[in-house]
Amino acid sequence: MANLRFLVLGSAAGGGLPQWNCNCSNCAAARDPASPLSAQTQSSLGVSVGGSDWAIFNASPDIRQQILQTPALHPHALRHSPIKSIVITNADVDHIGGLLTVREKQPFDLFATSAIEKVLDANPVFGVLDPAHVRRRTIRLEEAFSPLAGLEARMFAVPGKVALYLEDGEPELGIEGEQTIGIEFLSGGFRAYYIPGCATLTDALAERIRGADLVFFDGTVFTDDEMITVGTGVKTGQRMGHMAISGKDGSLEPLSKLGIGRVVYVHINNTNPIWRSGPERAAVEAAGMAVAFDGMEIDLERRSE
């Protein structure tokens, strides 16, 4: 049987690495051809069963560049795309901006919760996605759906917050609802998760992902006050709806105790020290976890029946 394949299309958080107006040490290194750190695009994950048809999780503003640099996603006919489905996990600009690019009368299924669909519908610019070609698939939390043949997926609420541009005063933090979701993948006996945004690793979430074969998890910031320390912002990770990797409320320690086959940090902010060699990255790797990068491919090989 065909393998279950994951391809990190974009490993960085909103703004990417480098951010357009940032010259922090990571951003400067990513612009420097002499540095081992290369530029990384904004958050998106491709999933395939067998490598021919693909489902894309989150439509990054960089999707055009991501498709261009990924031969598996190139068209095979005059008008064609291996991308059969796009699934949206929240309404942040870095997760929906790319929907403006996937126009041109190409049929695909667009999966989202009704809360996320309401955000799209409130913006006429997303009318570029002609309903004659793009089939809306409204998904309820915890309901099984199939973005590709041979792949069962399920959306579930994780603690988060509404998208920044939808904030009205101080947002409620750590709320669970349809605004921020994780994805569960079941295929060929494997169980995997994609959780690019998460404010707290609750007991319920820990139990859910325990023993999974693979978990892509929110690696936005290493320390909660990192943006303040680097001097690029005034918000903590928590205020942005993202738990830190390190610290007593961080994800590293609890994730390492859940018997997960492989943990990969994704949605990494430009300020995060795990982009480069150093004690922070060493701590992640010492815990047996990986740091995503654009083009990272993970194949789960089918177990013999």
Added chain:
Amino acid sequence: MANLRFLVLGSAAGGGLPQWNCNCSNCAAARDPASPLSAQTQSSLGVSVGGSDWAIFNASPDIRQQILQTPALHPHALRHSPIKSIVITNADVDHIGGLLTVREKQPFDLFATSAIEKVLDANPVFGVLDPAHVRRRTIRLEEAFSPLAGLEARMFAVPGKVALYLEDGEPELGIEGEQTIGIEFLSGGFRAYYIPGCATLTDALAERIRGADLVFFDGTVFTDDEMITVGTGVKTGQRMGHMAISGKDGSLEPLSKLGIGRVVYVHINNTNPIWRSGPERAAVEAAGMAVAFDGMEIDLERRSE
């Protein structure tokens, strides 16, 4: 005195070259590392007086990639950008999509007509441009404004149509209004124009640009029925609001008779044969005109006083 510098950030029309789901001969060539044709990003022009501060005309969805590949637009401080102004010439996705990228609390001036501002305001997602940092400058047609020190600019109506996603039934074609505009640049004794979309070269428009030092002009399609012939679409250039380069209603012949110092075709569709060597490109070059490419730089050197 400092030179007036133009930098083509994106030479391609909406969708870019290659388009994500297109495998026409140009798109296939642009994906082929062995081909001399390289990938090109979506329509945008940078303008500078002296090369330090920049005004960007149209915010391409590829703006993040364009900034990354243009050292002149890299930040010089922890939070900084040489981009001081962004000017929008119409509400097409390929001209406003990039506004979703230039967030991150960076101050700049956003110049647009009230018609284009209404489109932005009707889409809450553009709320990522925090008014505390991005100063809206509503410009009336034919009113002089200064996107940069030492640069006088003027918006003027050109024949066009409303953006595709704003169409309501069959749109009125060739209308002149605030929906599609050209830009006139005056600086250091030079006169230049940026007209990335134009449905007809009217007598009034011809008189306006006559004798200019430099004109960037709508090069979307070479022949009006090109997309139909290539098989990628059912619309003519006219139906999209773009006059062809060739033919009796084309721009090539009339533009060649206006005594313009240099004409550069921009906003080039993926189907356009001028991307590559051949009789069409030869015809453009024989008329003394140029085909834009990403990174093309044109300096107008200040005349001695």
